[in-house]
Amino acid sequence: MNTIKQLPFRRNKINHAIAKAVAVSGVSVFLASQFPVSAHAAEKFALEEVVVTARKREESLQDVPIAVSAFGSDQLTAMGANETVDLVNRVPNMAYDGGGNALSGMGIRGIVTTTRNIGFESGMGAYIDQVYLGRPVAFNQPLADVAQVEVLRGPQGTLFGRNTIAGAINITTKKPNHEEFEGTAKATIGNFNTVNASLFMTGPLTDDLAGKVSVYSQERDGSAKNYFNGKDINTEDKKGIRLGLNWDASEKLELSFNADYLEQKMDRFFSELNYTPDFPFSPPAFSGDLGTLTTDPYSGDAHPNQSSQDGPTFENREVGGASLHVNWMLDNGMAITSITAYRIADFDLGADDDSRPIAGSHSLFGDSSDSFTQELRLESMDNEDYNWMVGFYYLDQTAEASRATSIATPAFLVGATNVNGFTLAPIGAISSESEIDTQAVALFFNSNYHLNQDLTLSLGLRYTEESKEMDFRQVNSTFTSHPSLTTAPDIDDEAISGNIALNYTLSDNSSAYVSASRGFKSGGFNPDIVPSADIGFDSETVWSYELGYKADLVDGRVRVNAALFFTDYEDLQVQRLAVTDVGVGFAINNAKAAEIFGFEGEILALLTENLQVEASVGYIDSEYTDFDNCGGDINAIDNFNSNVFTGSTLPINVESCNGNQLTLAPELTASAAVQYTQGVFDGELTYRAEWGYKSETFAEPNNFERTQVDSRDVVNLRIGYLSGDQTWSVAAWGKNIGNDEYEEFTWIIPSYNNVFSTYNIGATYGVDATYHF
Template sequence: MASITITHEEIKPMKTISWKTKTNFVLQAAISSVLLPSAATIQAAEAYTLEEVVVTAQKRAERLIEVPISISTISAESIQQTGIKELKEMGDLTPNLQISQSSDFNSRITIRGVGADSRNIGFDSRVGVYLDGVYMGQSPAANQGLVDLDQVEVLRGPQGTLFGKNTVAGAISLISKKPGDEFEGSLGVNVGNYNNRELQGSVNLPLTDDTSMNVSANKTTRDGYIKNLFNGDKVNERDVVSGRVHLRSDLTPALEMNVSADYLTQDRLGFNGEPLTDTFGLFMPVSGNDKYEIYQNKSLNEDKTLKGGAVTFDYELDNGYSLKSITAYRSTEIIYDAEPDYSAADFLNVFYADSYKQTTQEFQLISPNESNFKYVLGVYYFQQDSQTDRVANGGYGEVPYLGLTMANFGIDASQAVVDIDGAVDTESYAVFANGTYDLTERLTLGVGFRYSEETKEVDWSIDGTNSGAFDIATTRVDDSRTDKSFAPSLSLNYALFEDSYIYARASTGFKSGGYNLDFINTSQVEAGIEFDEETVMSYEIGYKTEFPQQNVRLNMALFYSEFDDYQVNQYVDLGGGRTALSITNAATVITQGFEMDLTYQPTANLQLTAALGLLDATFDSFPGGGSEGSDASGNDLPYAPKVTASLSGQYYYPLPSLGASLLLRADYSYTDEYYITINNDEDYGLLDGSTVDFGQLDSYGTVSARIGLEDDGGSWAVSLWGRNLTDSQHLDFSNRDFFGTILGGYAMPRTYGVEAKYNF
């Protein structure tokens, strides 16, 4: 949901609006009578002005309603009031956005049914996450902490012209708060069930008249809510320490410099799903098959370190033009354990160690805002070194039920079963332009393009000589590939009347090809592990408005996108209990649907918001893409619910005697059922005729709420909060692992706590 939350202090009387013609007034009244609650009701209420929402999606500050892109924004206050702490918790707030809830190792972000994880260093994601214009990197870096942010912008649809790399589905832009000119700071504490403990603090320091610095830090710990009955561990915990330093300096009246550095470390017992079957997907598990329980001889470690820095220069020229330079370095390292047998037996364990180090440089020339022709010209350079080290080790234990050991599969448990080591070096160059031209007072033409060249050089080896019956490949790949792309966009934006716009947009996107560098078998090597680039052509029409009373904001969009050579990363069922990690190109994928978000401020103290996403995402043509080579054409895309919706209400009740206000907030979100396999399975049958949930996840709804007391002067706030208050225990994810084990992960149970914050 595009939640633009404001406090009662920020409300101001409705401004007087001059209509250009009587026709425009009649047209707007007609639209309001159809799309909104009773216009008479709105007019009868005391009207207030919503705080203007400004976005930087097109590389310059613009009003949200004037940008011809489907965008949802989440303000800093909305982040605070909803209680979300990580990027993965944002999915409930935004229509047609899904973010995986399992391990950060393979975080998956899906927009309009299209997304991917990048647990494979030869495969890229489809949704780019950016912090102040800097690409954050692959899947392990996606789940950022939402600390010290000014706003989050979710851009739906291909954003190749504006953001470039890995944005064929969309982009998420995190915008941090800049240091201010006053000494101020805050201290916060948050405690809750599951032994949740969070400490955070920030301070803004004016160093000179022209230079300020902001320092923020956060530490969060929380017990896991899934118990390993084998050793008593509580897994899927949180243990994160993060910090950020941001220095802003006006070097001259025309030149501003921003220098930032951030750091995050996470050391926790992770979770990749609890087994719903035995190791080979034949029977129910021996034990640990109740919700929130596992029975494994080893709990899984997940250690992650993210760090980076950026230097940005903004230079204002005398003629109104401006120059921007963004230089950045990012490093992502993750160490991750897996237990593919999911049992008490010491049968097989896998160690993953992946790292990504990247350098980026971007230059922009931005034209003056006052001209009828406004544009941004830019060049971009990206260089990334990716390394992986993965080892599968066997043990001497027996798998329950069948009593099988590694020796039964022709494997010597005293040696590594599979050993993977390698690197992918990526280098990308791009030139881009994005501009708008006012054809008339009402009609604006938008044109953009991005030309890019990306080269991947791979030096990677896999040794599966001890894999026995599993036939893991033994080979070395020393190769390179270069992909070139020209991605244009075109839009028309028409002002129906003041503060109401209808737009049409056509845009393209590009995702480079790569290599399947994972636990692949011999037949896959023989067939070839290289896959082609994919492209998308997307069409969108939308309507954005703020109504005369200026207490209603409405955004709507219809979209249609066609993907060619869509890259599919999946576990393929080969039959006979055999699986393979496969990356192939589906011929055509089509996604189409509708998005709407509405903000209504009937009084100074009450705000209501609603959002809706409707989606139809299918494999239009994918012969041979299903289980055992079946035709997947016509099947739904995984992780693409047909309906997502949310509602929220926030009310401030003044308490003059206390010099404070009582905050009451409630949020509801709904996600329709959806498939998680390309084959569109609905359950999984076991040998005894019973079934387990797999293939299709049921619809669910969650409720969150907050009751708080806030000082009218902004000095302090204390609140009670709760998430998933109905204690919904729906499946968040399900998948099939290497041996055929069916896995599931249930939603985090009801959580609640107390949060206090002091501002000075």
């Protein structure tokens, strides 16, 4: 009922989105009229059918009543996509804050969750070969031996379940080849002394057993300069392996074993000081060669990828796991699927918090996570009237974390006693240790009923029980008023999620659907640098309503997929940097209500046999509709500021964020690509140009001007040659060829009025060489 009441007041926004839908539809009609094709020509070339597993069964992309962007291995190669984050510019309404792997935020349709600690889960789930990857540090997966990536937008609360309230990334790796031995070797060299190499091999081991192995390595020199010690920073060293075995035990029984391991080490450049006023405790960021940092408010681009920091900065991660898949076809045509998996996701990092050549503040973080999952599904046989699937899911996860932040003590306080009874040394520390044990159990059901030849009803339902127990201990020996404390809270949540959809066939090549979905994400904890023992937050829920259209037009040469949606969140979990009466800290609160209205459109067209055009657009209007006290207590902030320094302060005591744009949620995302292939000698020469755009965002819910991340657009180019026998290829490429060192993320320490930013590394370019055997 609340949704129906809200809609009339948003009519102007609805009209805006409908206008975009009409524009995209107009493009498809224009293409259809400008490039007519005879029946003979249509048989000669057309777009290939895309098969997805968005509902855990193989289906045509055009038949699934879900907004899905799918990328096959050939398309990933053409795009030069090496890891998951490379897809962000191509997927409408997908966003990534560029903050690395450990503390970054990636999301869909306005829900971008920056997960700083083990108590906060992402609103987007990521899966590899149907196995949940666990903590977000594992989400950015290499794509060296991937068969297909599917990005599902909107709540996926039935079949994917846990933490897919905004959407899911579904990665499928290549299966072992039972027929013949084959392989691919690839090498890349590029600027910043980039050297990448990968090798994939697969083939039969016995009559019934096939195997595969994939190894890869990626290395890069530093892309930023630290003037404190003269070193280049932001290096990368990544190595990994994937293994697979597939055993056809009988005509009806198949077993698959998959294992993967990734180790990545980076001299990570997390952020640099972007703006600081002339306060006693806020010295300038640079000295010597760079001079003094500008104090021009909102400058946003003082010295991209340049800094002067005395503390080590690094980010290391280890992620991996193993899984056993059993597929058993019963005599009655039904099928049983069992997926047993174990995964790890660990990282440690160091960050110079003050970004200056002084002993101001430095942090060392370390997280580790181990998870066991078991999924069991029973699937009906396909028939003319219906199909269904019923299943059980279990997760047991243990996550541990340590946090240690050193803080310099003002000289006049050295030797004094803090609130916890510690004698203040020149350098103090706030440290914490935490452990969270999570167990989740779910039962789910999904079905499709063909009501008549043109109309299909899809129903999905999932019941989830989830419990979390935490042990947390914090010790503070600094001059701040953060308490030393020990606490052991627990959470028990249960919820029903699911979806209902009607899919109507308009013609042989087009359909429309309408759906309603309910998603759920359990409550959690905030084991960070905290002001009190009250560090829990409640679960969040969402209702999403969607109207979609899918069509293959012009005899299969033009594909148009579009969706119009409205999303209504209740108790949305929001992370923010807050100032309390004991100091600055990261807080997680529930915004009582938030709404997102949006549109998505994707077009793929073969204008000629050799010319392909792609385009996508995503628009969202997001706002907190009920989020009070999001800026902290006004009296506590004023008292804290007046006791620490003198001078003007940034007004952060916002009592309400109502009407503000959601964190890291761009209003507009868009992309376009043109690809042309021509015969040269006995092979093919392919030219490809890509463009991607993201509008401005805010890095926190208060929408302060200084935490606005500006809009950006990038252009990528690629030209490649494939030999006539298709055994080797070579390609030259450039990404962000305009060399735009744009701002990707920003954050603020309100009490000192300091703004920190992370920037893109600028242009990258290189050459790929590939050999197939």
